[in-house]
Amino acid sequence: MKSFILATVLTLWTVSVKDDKVEASYNADVDLTTPQVIRKYGYPAESHTVVTDDGYLLTLHRIPHGRKSVYNSTRTPVMLQHGLLASSSTWVTNGPEKSLAYILADLGYDVWLGNCRGNTYSRAHVTLSTDDPEFWNFSFHEMGVHDLPAEIDWILNITNHKKLFYVGHSMGTTMFYVLTTMRPEYNDKVQFMVSLAPVAFMGNVKSPIRLLAPFSRDIEYISHYLGTGEFLPHNKIIQWLEKVGCQLVTIEKQICEGLIFVVAGFDAQQFNMTLLPVILGQTPAGASTKTILHYTQEIQSRKFQQFDTGCRKDESGSEECKAVAEYDLSKITVPIALYYADNDWLASPPDVKHLASNLKGEVELIRIPFAKFNHIDFTWAIDVYDLVYKSVINNIKKHESNTNP
Numbered sequence: 001m002k003s004f005i006l007a008t009v010l011t012l013w014t015v016s017v018k019d020d021k022v023e024a025s026y027n028a029d030v031d032l033t034t035p036q037v038i039r040k041y042g043y044p045a046e047s048h049t050v051v052t053d054d055g056y057l058l059t060l061h062r063i064p065h066g067r068k069s070v071y072n073s074t075r076t077p078v079m080l081q082h083g084l085l086a087s088s089s090t091w092v093t094n095g096p097e098k099s100l101a102y103i104l105a106d107l108g109y110d111v112w113l114g115n116c117r118g119n120t121y122s123r124a125h126v127t128l129s130t131d132d133p134e135f136w137n138f139s140f141h142e143m144g145v146h147d148l149p150a151e152i153d154w155i156l157n158i159t160n161h162k163k164l165f166y167v168g169h170s171m172g173t174t175m176f177y178v179l180t181t182m183r184p185e186y187n188d189k190v191q192f193m194v195s196l197a198p199v200a201f202m203g204n205v206k207s208p209i210r211l212l213a214p215f216s217r218d219i220e221y222i223s224h225y226l227g228t229g230e231f232l233p234h235n236k237i238i239q240w241l242e243k244v245g246c247q248l249v250t251i252e253k254q255i256c257e258g259l260i261f262v263v264a265g266f267d268a269q270q271f272n273m274t275l276l277p278v279i280l281g282q283t284p285a286g287a288s289t290k291t292i293l294h295y296t297q298e299i300q301s302r303k304f305q306q307f308d309t310g311c312r313k314d315e316s317g318s319e320e321c322k323a324v325a326e327y328d329l330s331k332i333t334v335p336i337a338l339y340y341a342d343n344d345w346l347a348s349p350p351d352v353k354h355l356a357s358n359l360k361g362e363v364e365l366i367r368i369p370f371a372k373f374n375h376i377d378f379t380w381a382i383d384v385y386d387l388v389y390k391s392v393i394n395n396i397k398k399h400e401s402n403t404n405p
Helices: 002-016 034-040 100-106 140-159 171-182 184-189 208-226 236-245 250-264 273-282 289-301 349-358 384-400
Strands: 046-051 056-063 077-081 110-113 164-169 190-196 311-313 319-321 336-340 363-367
Touching (some): 034 056, 046 140, 056 140, 077 100, 077 140, 077 171, 100 110, 100 384, 110 140, 140 171, 140 184, 140 289, 164 171, 164 384, 184 190, 190 384, 336 349
Parallel strands (some): 077 110, 077 164, 164 190, 336 363
Antiparallel strands (some): 046 056, 056 110, 311 319
């Protein structure tokens, strides 16, 4: 592990030492919330608070219409769900021409941006404080079973529609697969689902996160012992990186860029460096350690399964080991488009194809036609509109004709 870290640092240093010229740029979007960014670019923004059946208070952000139009009830609702350690800002960071939320709003859709429990906009509970480890006792399983049903029901109730379109990125796809397998009645509330960098099976992950998988039990024990349920809280170090370390000096910018690539896959050609401070200003947005552990279990087991609580000693001192249930993907009936990339180190092509083979409903497997396209490019790439969103929009329009308000 130590040798890997050293090699990573040396690699980043080697590829980053090009020049140390100081740059005086500063992106004001760093300090803005999602609604503030939306309004800055001339779009209407709303915030809705939704309470889950297990007491979490979630914030939904809404763009009810585009810049040059007004709202009407016939607009089809589309829900966009972010990935791990992210927030609703994922969908508005790349500017009006390249952010999916703005594009859909201008095309006549009623756009809703989810925020999963524990992130910047959903850090509240009816009885628990974020200082209470019990607040963080959740993974993507609870997000799928509790968060998405509450948000989907809220959206359909407000818009008076029977169905919506769902677009998920990374963990936003995992949550959806959990929802529609554990609560299959929600298949009837979604017209069509777009999976960007879909994550279910993770046996072929290339990202260094795979190195954590064998130590998941140790991480769980340490986290429990220290009472630290939150993973990568947005602390002073991150704030320094976003406002100083990743903005002023070119070498530091390149190191920050390299740290992102070493997790998601290298693609300097599609990465817009001017967005880096804004991305770091919003990410990490908050996540539970248990969510990270659940993903490491997926890597280790090579299965799409529920959280493994491990073996526990009963009152007699004997170890009791419960079987871990797998998610039954055959229960998913929503038409799904799976968008994947060759250079995605987290949602690898073999794993995505394995997912496709386990889905029994209508499935379309779509490869991004750019060899270096990586995991984060699905939301922040320079050419994301041409490479991804044109196809996404066409797919939504194709399925929209069957939508009944």
